[in-house]
Amino acid sequence: MSENESGDIIRIIFLGTSAGVPTKDRNVTSILVLRRGEYIFFDFGEGTQRQVFTIGLGFRKRIKIFVSHMHGDHILGLPGLLQTLSLFKRTAPLEIYGPPQLKQFIELTTEMMNVELSFPIHFHTVYDGAEFHFRDYYVKAVRNMHWGISFSYMLKEYDRPGTFNVDLASSLGIPKEYWGPLSRGEDITYNGKTYKSSDFFIPPPIKGRKIVFSGDTMPFDGMVELARDADVLIHEATYTTSYYERSLETQHTTARDAAEIARKSNVKILVLTHFSARYGDVEELIEEAREVFPSTFIANDLDYVDIPYIKPKKK
Amino acid sequence: MSENESGDIIRIIFLGTSAGVPTKDRNVTSILVLRRGEYIFFDFGEGTQRQVFTIGLGFRKRIKIFVSHMHGDHILGLPGLLQTLSLFKRTAPLEIYGPPQLKQFIELTTEMMNVELSFPIHFHTVYDGAEFHFRDYYVKAVRNMHWGISFSYMLKEYDRPGTFNVDLASSLGIPKEYWGPLSRGEDITYNGKTYKSSDFFIPPPIKGRKIVFSGDTMPFDGMVELARDADVLIHEATYTTSYYERSLETQHTTARDAAEIARKSNVKILVLTHFSARYGDVEELIEEAREVFPSTFIANDLDYVDIPYIKPKKK
Numbered sequence: 001m002s003e004n005e006s007g008d009i010i011r012i013i014f015l016g017t018s019a020g021v022p023t024k025d026r027n028v029t030s031i032l033v034l035r036r037g038e039y040i041f042f043d044f045g046e047g048t049q050r051q052v053f054t055i056g057l058g059f060r061k062r063i064k065i066f067v068s069h070m071h072g073d074h075i076l077g078l079p080g081l082l083q084t085l086s087l088f089k090r091t092a093p094l095e096i097y098g099p100p101q102l103k104q105f106i107e108l109t110t111e112m113m114n115v116e117l118s119f120p121i122h123f124h125t126v127y128d129g130a131e132f133h134f135r136d137y138y139v140k141a142v143r144n145m146h147w148g149i150s151f152s153y154m155l156k157e158y159d160r161p162g163t164f165n166v167d168l169a170s171s172l173g174i175p176k177e178y179w180g181p182l183s184r185g186e187d188i189t190y191n192g193k194t195y196k197s198s199d200f201f202i203p204p205p206i207k208g209r210k211i212v213f214s215g216d217t218m219p220f221d222g223m224v225e226l227a228r229d230a231d232v233l234i235h236e237a238t239y240t241t242s243y244y245e246r247s248l249e250t251q252h253t254t255a256r257d258a259a260e261i262a263r264k265s266n267v268k269i270l271v272l273t274h275f276s277a278r279y280g281d282v283e284e285l286i287e288e289a290r291e292v293f294p295s296t297f298i299a300n301d302l303d304y305v306d307i308p309y310i311k312p313k314k315k
Numbered sequence: 316m317s318e319n320e321s322g323d324i325i326r327i328i329f330l331g332t333s334a335g336v337p338t339k340d341r342n343v344t345s346i347l348v349l350r351r352g353e354y355i356f357f358d359f360g361e362g363t364q365r366q367v368f369t370i371g372l373g374f375r376k377r378i379k380i381f382v383s384h385m386h387g388d389h390i391l392g393l394p395g396l397l398q399t400l401s402l403f404k405r406t407a408p409l410e411i412y413g414p415p416q417l418k419q420f421i422e423l424t425t426e427m428m429n430v431e432l433s434f435p436i437h438f439h440t441v442y443d444g445a446e447f448h449f450r451d452y453y454v455k456a457v458r459n460m461h462w463g464i465s466f467s468y469m470l471k472e473y474d475r476p477g478t479f480n481v482d483l484a485s486s487l488g489i490p491k492e493y494w495g496p497l498s499r500g501e502d503i504t505y506n507g508k509t510y511k512s513s514d515f516f517i518p519p520p521i522k523g524r525k526i527v528f529s530g531d532t533m534p535f536d537g538m539v540e541l542a543r544d545a546d547v548l549i550h551e552a553t554y555t556t557s558y559y560e561r562s563l564e565t566q567h568t569t570a571r572d573a574a575e576i577a578r579k580s581n582v583k584i585l586v587l588t589h590f591s592a593r594y595g596d597v598e599e600l601i602e603e604a605r606e607v608f609p610s611t612f613i614a615n616d617l618d619y620v621d622i623p624y625i626k627p628k629k630k
Binding site for chain 1 (some may be wrong): 335336337338339342343361362364365368369371385386387388390391392394395397398399402403416419420423424427428429430462463
């Protein structure tokens with residue numbers, strides 16, 4: 001898949017869908033969100049870089065990595081990635097977001113492997129309720145209910161005021177190089193005259209897309225809140241209900257409980273991932289989830305989900 | 316492959332054959348030697364446990380891991396393995412042999428990932444010339460010429476004095492339960508009489524099998540010595556001769572130089588591995604090696620080489 005194909009689609013690629021231990025068919029956790037030329041990873045388990053190469057992608061300039069928690073199956077691909085990017089002589093900074101211990105983990109493993117990083121790492125410590133704001137979207141972290149310090153993440157595009165009024169900009173004689181800033185909400189000055197961005201939009205407003213990733217967690221009320229009306233809720237479903245006790249002991253969620261959260265939070269679709277290696281066949285998981293929430297899908301390795309950017313129809 | 320199939324064959328499985336960075340087709344370095352129900356790994360790069368599952372094996376009780384050096388592509392599978400074996404509730408000790416820094420690497424990563432090990436790790440520090448002796452074979456380490464502290468390894472079975480003389484043991488009325496110890500070189504006492512093991516062998520003596528693994532290194536004379544008459548020399552061949560300068564800069568070996576070593580050390584076969592990702596097609600590597608040493612083979616991921624145990628013919 002080339003990136004250009006995706007246009008303004010957000011593509012979510014499931015690079016690993018197994019809990020704890022990799023299997024022949026499923027690698028451990030990583031989710032890659034491709035959005036406008038940027039790579040946004042959620043977790044980076046062992047073997048993730050190879051999964052990226054397997055689907056024919058490489059590593060691009062703009063990369064952000066959000067880490068849910070410190071268990072090996074969610075972080076052990078990072079030291080190898082740093083070695084690889086240095087072998088590739090990357091110079092652009094790498095943005096990493098995660099629990100406080102992650103910084104030390106990266107520093108110590110890099111030092112012990114004697115990797116001379118060819119690029120700076122910008123490490124951002126995540127805390128409960130943290131929001132990281134970028135040009136046209138933000139990512140919010142909520143502490144969830146798993147061992148130690150562990151987070152769920154929401155990626156949300158900013159709402160847009162409407163469709164950019166090309167006809168107006170054109171009829172006013174504003175050169176095309178100003179259209180970008182104007183359409184991104186910036187007021188501009190041209191030929192001594194100031195134009196307000198907000199005057200260049202045709203209603204109705206367009207809601208930004210929203211993706212939520214549970215990380216590893218027991219079911220908890222905050223997740224319903226975080227996932228409210230999401231386009232895609234990616235939720236762990238380590239077990240079926242027949243292993244309910246075990247799901248509590250290990251602080252994980254059953255497929256049925258994940259579906260319950262999807263139902264309560266009114267998401268468009270639910271994608272289950274992070275399956276215990278005991279489930280060779282995942283039919284059982286999807287069946288119990290669909291009884292509660294019919295729009296449930298199972299993530300298999302290298303599957304992807306596209307979220308189109310839907311423009312309102314022109315009159 | 317089930318383990319029983321192999322009988323007294325030594326099977327060498329190439330779990331990863333790429334240098335530095337994994338590719339779609341090649342994982343990073345690990346070699347698994349299956350010998351008499353034991354798993355002996357040389358290096359354990361990122362993604363190695365998944366390769367083991369891919370060929371239908373699991374992790375058995377008797378595991379030894381020898382690590383050549385601290386670069387990420389040779390060690391980054393270890394922390395995940397320790398997490399996995401603990402999830403599997405392993406209790407048998409795990410024997411790990413490597414450079415001094417490896418112990419700290421394992422301790423710190425395990426601690427940071429909050430893994431509670433369910434089994435003890437016996438860590439053995441490797442030094443130049445170190446020999447580790449086991450019941451019927453030993454492993455010798457020689458410091459090679461690569462960054463930092465880096466080793467090549469030899470696995471050598473002890474020579475056997477000859478074929479065990481079943482007829483003699485039987486005619487002397489020695490019960491079968493003593494035949495094992497006698498055939499392993501132990502003297503026994505039965506019915507008040509002592510029998511010397513060495514009296515129970517029919518010449519000619521049988522040479523133990525010998526496998527040598529270069530690890531990452533520039534060509535060096537000690538390797539010729541270490542590999543002398545080996546059944547299999549596994550040598551890195553990161554580059555072709557057209558990248559000779561680069562091979563020196565990065566302290567690696569060209570395919571031609573690996574073949575030169577194989578020729579000088581009179582090995583039976585040479586298997587090349589650890590290829591730079593620039594070689595999509597490895598034909599070039601094998602061609603230049605075979606000009607020097609015709610019995611050269613290329614290791615692709617999950618390929619294996621069997622070394623049979625050849626008994627002298629009965630008269």
